[in-house]
Amino acid sequence: MKLTKTLLASTALTVAAGAAFAESHMASDMTLVSWGGAYQSSQQKAYVEPYQAANEGVNVVWDESSAEAVAKLRAMNEAGNITWDLVDVVASDAIRLCDEGLAMEIDADEVLADGDDGSKASDDFGDLLVSDCFIPQIVYSTTFGYRTDMVGDTPPTSVCAVFDTETYPGKRALEKRPINNMEWALLCDGVAKDEVYDVLETAEGQDRALAKLDTIKDDVIWWSAGADTPQLLADGEIVMGSTYNGRLFSVIEEQDQPVAMLWDAQVFDLDGWIIPAGLSEERLARVKDFVKFATDTQRLADQAKYISYGPARASSAPLVGQHAELGIDMAPHMPTDPNNATNTFLYNYEFWADYRDDIDAKFQAWLAQ
Amino acid sequence: MAETNAGPMLAADGTPLKKSLARALRRQKLRALMLIAPLLIFVLVTFVIPIGDMLLRSVKNDIVADTLPATVEVLGDWDHDAQELPGDDVWTAFYVDMWFAAERKEHTRLGTRLNYELTGVSSLFRKTGRRVDRFDTDIYADQFVALNPEWEAPQTFAAMLDGPAADELPLTADAWARWKEFNVEEGDAVLEEDVPDFVYTALHYELSQGAEVTGASERLRAAAAAVGEFETVSLRDQFADADEDWLDPEVWKTIQLYSPRVTPGYFANAADMQVTPEGLESRPENQQIYGVLFKRTLFMSLVITGSCILLGYPVAWLLANLPMRVANLLMILVLLPFWTSLLVRTSAWKVMLQQQGVVNDVLVWLGLVADDARLTMINNQFGTIVAMTHILLPFMILPMYSVMQTIPPSYLRAAKSLGATNWTAFWRVYFPQSVPGIGAGSILVFILAIGYYITPEIVGGNTGTFISNRIAYHISSSLNWGLAAALGTILLVVVLVLYWAYDRIVGIDNVKLG
Numbered sequence: 004m005k006l007t008k009t010l011l012a013s014t015a016l017t018v019a020a021g022a023a024f025a026e027s028h029m030a031s032d033m034t035l036v037s038w039g040g041a042y043q044s045s046q047q048k049a050y051v052e053p054y055q056a057a058n059e060g061v062n063v064v065w066d067e068s069s070a071e072a073v074a075k076l077r078a079m080n081e082a083g084n085i086t087w088d089l090v091d092v093v094a095s096d097a098i099r100l101c102d103e104g105l106a107m108e109i110d111a112d113e114v115l116a117d118g119d120d121g122s123k124a125s126d127d128f129g130d131l132l133v134s135d136c137f138i139p140q141i142v143y144s145t146t147f148g149y150r151t152d153m154v155g156d157t158p159p160t161s162v163c164a165v166f167d168t169e170t171y172p173g174k175r176a177l178e179k180r181p182i183n184n185m186e187w188a189l190l191c192d193g194v195a196k197d198e199v200y201d202v203l204e205t206a207e208g209q210d211r212a213l214a215k216l217d218t219i220k221d222d223v224i225w226w227s228a229g230a231d232t233p234q235l236l237a238d239g240e241i242v243m244g245s246t247y248n249g250r251l252f253s254v255i256e257e258q259d260q261p262v263a264m265l266w267d268a269q270v271f272d273l274d275g276w277i278i279p280a281g282l283s284e285e286r287l288a289r290v291k292d293f294v295k296f297a298t299d300t301q302r303l304a305d306q307a308k309y310i311s312y313g314p315a316r317a318s319s320a321p322l323v324g325q326h327a328e329l330g331i332d333m334a335p336h337m338p339t340d341p342n343n344a345t346n347t348f349l350y351n352y353e354f355w356a357d358y359r360d361d362i363d364a365k366f367q368a369w370l371a372q
Numbered sequence: 373m374a375e376t377n378a379g380p381m382l383a384a385d386g387t388p389l390k391k392s393l394a395r396a397l398r399r400q401k402l403r404a405l406m407l408i409a410p411l412l413i414f415v416l417v418t419f420v421i422p423i424g425d426m427l428l429r430s431v432k433n434d435i436v437a438d439t440l441p442a443t444v445e446v447l448g449d450w451d452h453d454a455q456e457l458p459g460d461d462v463w464t465a466f467y468v469d470m471w472f473a474a475e476r477k478e479h480t481r482l483g484t485r486l487n488y489e490l491t492g493v494s495s496l497f498r499k500t501g502r503r504v505d506r507f508d509t510d511i512y513a514d515q516f517v518a519l520n521p522e523w524e525a526p527q528t529f530a531a532m533l534d535g536p537a538a539d540e541l542p543l544t545a546d547a548w549a550r551w552k553e554f555n556v557e558e559g560d561a562v563l564e565e566d567v568p569d570f571v572y573t574a575l576h577y578e579l580s581q582g583a584e585v586t587g588a589s590e591r592l593r594a595a596a597a598a599v600g601e602f603e604t605v606s607l608r609d610q611f612a613d614a615d616e617d618w619l620d621p622e623v624w625k626t627i628q629l630y631s632p633r634v635t636p637g638y639f640a641n642a643a644d645m646q647v648t649p650e651g652l653e654s655r656p657e658n659q660q661i662y663g664v665l666f667k668r669t670l671f672m673s674l675v676i677t678g679s680c681i682l683l684g685y686p687v688a689w690l691l692a693n694l695p696m697r698v699a700n701l702l703m704i705l706v707l708l709p710f711w712t713s714l715l716v717r718t719s720a721w722k723v724m725l726q727q728q729g730v731v732n733d734v735l736v737w738l739g740l741v742a743d744d745a746r747l748t749m750i751n752n753q754f755g756t757i758v759a760m761t762h763i764l765l766p767f768m769i770l771p772m773y774s775v776m777q778t779i780p781p782s783y784l785r786a787a788k789s790l791g792a793t794n795w796t797a798f799w800r801v802y803f804p805q806s807v808p809g810i811g812a813g814s815i816l817v818f819i820l821a822i823g824y825y826i827t828p829e830i831v832g833g834n835t836g837t838f839i840s841n842r843i844a845y846h847i848s849s850s851l852n853w854g855l856a857a858a859l860g861t862i863l864l865v866v867v868l869v870l871y872w873a874y875d876r877i878v879g880i881d882n883v884k885l886g
Binding site: 074224239353358364 | 493494658
């Protein structure tokens, strides 16, 4: 009698627990990794808050570690303890994480929502799916901003103004790494746009790019944080400088500084999510649910209300509206806007995956001389 | 007398005194050890072991031998000087290795590793990994099966390769053993899976090389006799088709050179050299950077230590000699920067020193500097030295202060009463007694400075960065942890050598923190 009771009770318990498990087969906590600042808050407002409103009890923790995401994920993987659920990285890092087996490969059509216009996810994102692990969010560009009060009557229209210290005297800010700078140097040294990477493959081409950079070496302030150039521009330390277009938008429109955009030869790059490899089933289920929501057509278009980066889906572009606070149209501030994208440059991921170590060594040696 | 001297001295219980004493002492030592055990274990687990593990990475190179075990074995015999590509033995072994590496997604990791040594290997492995399971090697399976349908059954291979033929067909047996292991990992039963193409390829290769199979089964002997007639596919062409860089002997040289599990490559790189088949060579001049950075780091750390001494000594003297109340107020001023974030202090210097900054504005206003010739004081060595001196100053002042406090003022008074001038009294009496404080402060400041990272990164520009900035770059950006570990090891050794030299010259006993 007693035994039957115990058995019955324990069976009931098991069934109840099973039901509860089925209901909450998705973890309720998520750790998202991003860049902090205005970009992360645009993600918070456009994706996370609507998601939490629709799914009560989901807890989101942000970790502002995107800049060191690859190194930290590698360390987590070696320690066998992955604490992140979804990581925001630039496309080149996504490729490396995929290479290292640290990011999960996904089938875009299965994991991501179809576009609002009915297109398949793989068509909607198109070429921007640069890696099997990468879930694109935005297109951003690295481009130049200049002080309108320091360039006289002839505001620069070409990226080569950076190398023209006679017409535009003063310091310029460039990122302290070879990527982008080498390409711009070659472009302004007379190399055709579609030959840049062929030239840069050779030792002579690399020397040529460095020789071009050498002509302005004394006039350059090298930045390593995205906030440097906006600060230097605002303080009038530099006449022009490269940075991410969203940072410049904030200097120009939100802080009202005498700065203008130089869209010429802007370098497109992508930023998006990767799911770390080796998540438990519950966590993976939650992340997939979130990612499907956060990268649908409407959500990506919503993000452009808060920051001037272009949505990665083709179907989101027509839905881009006005800035949430300033009320200005965001479309003309997108790097992908036809007026801005008359002369653009596409970052070659494969090239830099191969040549990064080699050219970086040369670049740093040149800098240290 | 002679008899008692002959044997060892005995304790009361008959054991030799020496042993008995040692035992008693051992117990005491153990007890002492147990007292410090918590700290010892803590330091070991959280400090010594992780750092040791990190430093070991500077020579560890398991990845090549682990990912390409069969290739590494046969490639050892390849003559890299002949400028000729490796033979079919290497291609076949490499095919087997690459198949497994691609399935396990290890090939891209290996590509990243070898790309540090030879540019372009990264995409070479990535591209090949996508192709390697679509090679045209399926013709071997077809031909074996056409010869005898039993070749289709995995049981045939299991019976053959788990049995006596394994010794004659080492590569095939190895491929089969790894295939079995792979199926266990995947949770599949090897006897229910189709025999993969690379096993047929390896078998074909070994049979066509005239493997001794006389004692083996009829089936195998028939196959051995027939392989000469088989249609073949060149693995070399298959790889070249995936990426023509496989025809570059440099790629194979690099793989061969980095096959051993221990490599001097990272240290060579850290010393601006590179490993070649002929030995160490220095890198091309336009890639040499670490020597410059090491020298600069040492030089600037010395300058920073020196300026800390110059600025800190008078302050410490004031602190030690002023009345208590004023000294306490000053002390708060010294400690105040300690309570401010490092980033804030560094950024403040940026605001102060930049060309449109406070200092330049004042100088221009005073007319000392022309408006169009503002001084460059930041994003260079000068800025780094200023900012770091400011940040590290408290580490110099505090030990100096605590030493100076212990110097009795009566000594100075005595010297003066005996006729010494102020200067002589200070230089001959006071200063020598304050040297231990300078020593302690200098060691603290110098060792902190040499590993400083964030301040040089922010205000260093291109002439003020330290070696630690490159270490950080290799840890977090390039992921070349081996090189970062080698650079770190060198930095550690340099510090230890300097410490040793300091001990020999000044004497570490003369260093006092109070």
